[in-house]
Amino acid sequence: MMISSWKRRRAARRAGKLEQKRNENGEMELTIPRDFRCPISLDLMKDPVTLSTGITYDRENIEKWIEAGNFTCPITNQVLRSFELIPNHMIRKRIQDWCVENQSYGVERIPTPRVPVSSMDVLEILSKINATCKKQDGEGCRDLVVKIKSLAKESERNKRCIVTNGAGSVLSEALEAFSRAPFDENVEVLEEILSALTIMFPFDEEAKGFLGSSSAMHCLIWFLSSGDLSGRRNAVLALRELVSSSDQRKVNELSEMEGAIEALFKLIKDPICPTSTKASLTVIYHIITSPSTNEKQVAKLVNLGLVSLLLETLVETERGMSEKALGVLDGICNSEEGREMAYNNALSMPVLVKKILRVSNLATDFSVSILWKLCKNERREDGGVLVEALQVGAFQKLLLLLQLGCVDKTKENVSELLKLLNLHRNKIECVDPMDNFKDLKRPF
Structure with a gap:
């Protein structure tokens, strides 16, 4: 009787390692033993380390705790005498053995962590x-x-x-x-x-x-133009970081380097991945919005067909891409050549009106700014883009934007646009702005 009782207790201790219990459906569930859980996350430790207080934590969790400016042990609240994290090989080995024993429950063995x-x-x-x-x-x-x-x-x-x-x-x-x-x-x-x-x-x-040195930038342009897909992607990501500095001279120097504009355009025309396309748009945005950018560089982008490419991209794209494409288009429409290309593209008004209040506040601000530049500079007596804007519901969208609220600059542009559009409202019956793309033939 005593022997059988001892066997039951030994079996119970072994079962305790598994800490199994039945769920609501009566099925056996596997619970992680308490000693194997990180006291911070309560998850199974993958890289157990011990503090000077003797408490063991998962390395990733305790490092985040210390990096956040905490200088005490989370459990004991004792001030740490040392920030050295000592690998607890014994606990780690026990966890790995436990994982192997419970493979039938879908538990995967944690790999032996590398020394950081x-x-x-x-x-x-x-x-x-x-x-x-x-x-x-x-x-x-x-x-x-x-x-x-x-x-x-x-x-x-x-x-x-x-x-x-x-x-x-x-x-x-x-x-x-x-x-x-x-x-x-x-x-x-x-x-x-x-x-x-x-x-x-x-x-x-x-x-x-x-x-930003001349030789390094020439190197980046070389990879951007002549490198493989990986090299081109890495080059444009590095250029994006470079132009984010406040040194406008480097932006201007970059814009005047042979092949830079063409290579950036090609990344948008023949995209490698969304990340590289966004990076290319960011670099182009810094180039065309730089106060001292040579107008020839903007004209080069326009002549390459960037306006049409941006409008095609904007028909269906996600938020981040929309914001960047609209930002570039807004910069290009500061030039007469850019506006002329936008005037001649059937997508301009439908795309710009559709993006208002549909993507983000930034996309709305850019869309209104572009509309304002196009409408303000309209020279045709028949109203041209103003009539097109009315046809796709711009008047209603702009009124709604005023009611919902926007930044002061956008509000000024909206007010002026409404005045310009109102002069031509008697010429056309506005359609539902939700039908902006109905029966529209795309020029590509």
Whole structure:
């Protein structure tokens, strides 16, 4: 009797490891043992580490706790004597064994976590990259960049550590250093550096300074024009970061580089992915809205067919793309050539009116601004675009916008537009704005 009782207790202890219970349907459920749960998230720990207080947490959760400015143990509330996180191999091994034992319940074994990269490790690699740049050792630099990129991709924690220790600036300096030589001699190392840079966003001002050098920008344009799909994507992402600085001289220098405008346009015409298309639109927006941009650059974009391309893109697209495309179109319509192209495109009025109050406040502001520029500069006696706008319900949309409210500048444009449109209301019977695209023949 005692032996059978002992066997039952031993079986109960083993069952306790599984902590099974029946759900409402009477089916057995598997509950994670308490010791295996992170005290912060209550989820199964994937990388258990122990604090100086002796409490074990999942590494990702406790790192977020400390990075948020907390200097105490979440459970004991004791002030931490040290921020060192000691891997708890015993708990991790027990968790892995438990996962294997319960594979029949759909539990997957957690992988043995890699040791996170330290600041000392990162600084050592970056120092070696600097040394290879001075020696113009492209192969050696490439191997080091591959290593640091691999570490960054292992975990978000590694990436933060790498970025915090100035990898963006070091890699930008390396790109600038190797771009001084003919590109065909250093294509492989430059390609690898550019790929790694896209993981280091956002860039600090020092990194932008290296990327803004003449040789580095020529390198980026070369990849934008002649690189493979990955190289073109990475180049436009780097250019997007570069133009976000307040240095308008770099934007103007970029716009005047041979092949830059054409390559940016091609990324929109023959898109690689939505991210690269948005990045290209962002770069173009900074170029055409720069106070000292050469009008020839805007004219070049217009002659390439950007106005029609933007309108076609705007017919059906998501919010982010709509906002960027409308922003570029608004900038282009500051020029006479841009407005002329918009006048001659049958999509202009239907698209612009449809976007009002349909996408976002920013898209509405851009749409109204473009309408205002087109209508204000209308020269035809028959009303031209004003009549077209009335036909697709612009008057009702603008009245509704005034009632709902908008920023002061948009409100001024709406008020002036309503006055201009009102002069031609007797010429046309407005249709339902929901039918903006009904029976419309697209010019492409």
